[in-house]
Amino acid sequence: MLEHPVVVIGAGPQGLAVAAHLVERGQNVVVVERGTGPATAVAEWAHVRLFSAWPELTDAAARRLLAPTGWTAPSSGYPTGAEWVSGYLAPLADLLGERVRYATTVTGVARQGRDKVVDAERASQPFVVHAVDADGHESRILARAIVDASGTWSHPNPAGADGLPAVGEGRAASRISYRIPDDVSAYAGLHLVVIGSGHSATHAALRLSELARREPGTRVTWLMRRGAATHLFGGGAADDLPERAALGGRARKVIESGVVELFAGFRVSEFRDEGGALTIVAENGSEVTGVSRVFALTGFRPDLEILSEMRVAVDVSLEAVAGIAAEIDPNIHSCGSIGATGARELTQPEEDFFIIGAKSYGRAPTFLALTGFEQARSVAAYLAGDVVASQSKQLVLPDTGVCGGAGDFDTSGGGSCCTTPLVQLQPTRVAVN
Template structure:
């Protein structure tokens, strides 16, 4: 199989970085991207500014490759998604030439002539990647190894509190009243005079609420409701000044300022059960019967989940809770890991019973939040080394990760007043502050770095 390529699924930041490391190790990478452009997922949030600075968003092997073309690295600043594409990702894809195939959607990954049940000779048999091209034609690509860097962007978590779409959610999304993407500045401004509901508690939700809050500052005719499934605790607004990624910490600080300023109403303990369309507006109703005022626009930013459908013939071993590799899950589980710290990890933690198949990037975290680009760059460096037989380099740690500065325990869920509810493994449970429809307002900044 030495003459076959290593197929990389996805031409996003991690897929392109994986290809750069494979080239450095003497492999032939073939990157298959479903979109019409490289980093097609990043394009969908191109207006959002990252909370990681430029030096942490550029992979070292990719930088070496780009420097051969005369490319010059940005030394500072926090790029938007668009700036990340134009200043790094698009030039990197161009430098790889025919090694990146656009409009190539992977439908399945299998072993040549063997389904999931067949074991004899499996590890010595090439992978077969089944692809549908943009023109509708189908093809099969043989590969010596497969790295799935397809991400999770196309698989948003629903508004429904139990992990399943709320009653009426699909209808609301189909009508355009409900979306799963942060609004652009222009879109936010266009909602002046309207009632907008934001569902979610992470950095993307904070970004959206901050933008909308700024519109309220200029035009109080807009009303914004921020829906949280849990009560307010010490870590609701992130690590603040204790966060070693200052821009990420600033999101929480400005979020809290927005709450206190009254530009946004905060509705806590609200677990959405149904979304009804009434005269073209969406009415969200919680499991406890509470209903919000009709909304002209609903933005659901509750995180993402991996699409594992095209790996159904692969022997993968995932944690039953997070849907992340079992050897990685313990250190990224938001229900238990301490202070946001995640140990650098690579091929060993990401290995599956299917030899030479790896899931990397945000998808490797399953349903866990807060993935950093530099974590992924360490993943693909290690995997390229492992595929090359350099086991020592694969296990060597070449990364120091910043701390969030806060505990990320399960927190306040069913008992917001219970001192023993949730908390992390690095300290006692946070102090609860039950709130209902209080004023709030936020700040603008990241989505992944």
């Protein structure tokens, strides 16, 4: 099947990285991207500043390919999403040229002439990528291998605490956003609610706190499902990513100052429209009333529908690649670094098919760009026949310095792999109407 290319789904940071490694190794590659330009998902959070510095946001093979063009790798600073695209991802996509096909949405992947059930000569058949363009025209691309780097951005989790939309969440859709807000000036004087406890929720709460300081009458309430917020402020000096630590420090300040009101253990079960304002009801009956706008930032999940005719091994709880799930499970791992993962761990029952990037982590929230670049390097080496390079480990991830995996969901203690939390928080009040 060597006459067929490797098809990479997604022209984001990891998709472009694996393409760069394949090109460097002389392999034929095609990248299909649903958007009209590179890194569509990153462009949608262009206003958000990353907590990873520039050296952690560029891939080694990409740097080598770009260097002869006169491009210089940024050596310091923390870019916004827009700066990441313009300063690195767009130049890399331009270099890859016609290998990247834009406005091409993948609707499914299969083995040619074989549905999921058929064993006969399955491995000898090329993959076939079903796609549709912006005008609705369907196409088929034959491939010798598939790398799914489509990410999770287009599938945010709902606000409902049980993983399904809360009662009334659909009816309240016009007042619920699942994205970090950019221009918040239109919300002056309103009661704004953030739901979630990760970095996206923290970014949103901080952005809204700036509005609350400027505009009297603006109220910001932060709801989190966990029973305690010991993990929320990060690892401080113990965090190897200083900007990630600073993000937690800023969150501590806005909560302790009263600019943002935090309620732990609030697990959303219902949204009610009462007199033109929303009331948010928790599973225990607690309520937050008079809400004008909600920012539900409760994580993401992978889209596995396009893989319905593929034989894919994913973890039953995380929906992560089965081979790495035990190493990234937030019910177990909440301190320090996880190990680097490569082609060996990402291997699927379907030979020469790989899921990399954020999608490989499923619902686990601990993915870093560095992780994806190492996956891209290893998978590309494997597909090029360099098994030794594919099995080597060339990455040590930065420590978080913080406890707080899902293991402490109902308690005030630290995560399951630590004895004592590095950051202590006074008990938070429960919101009661």
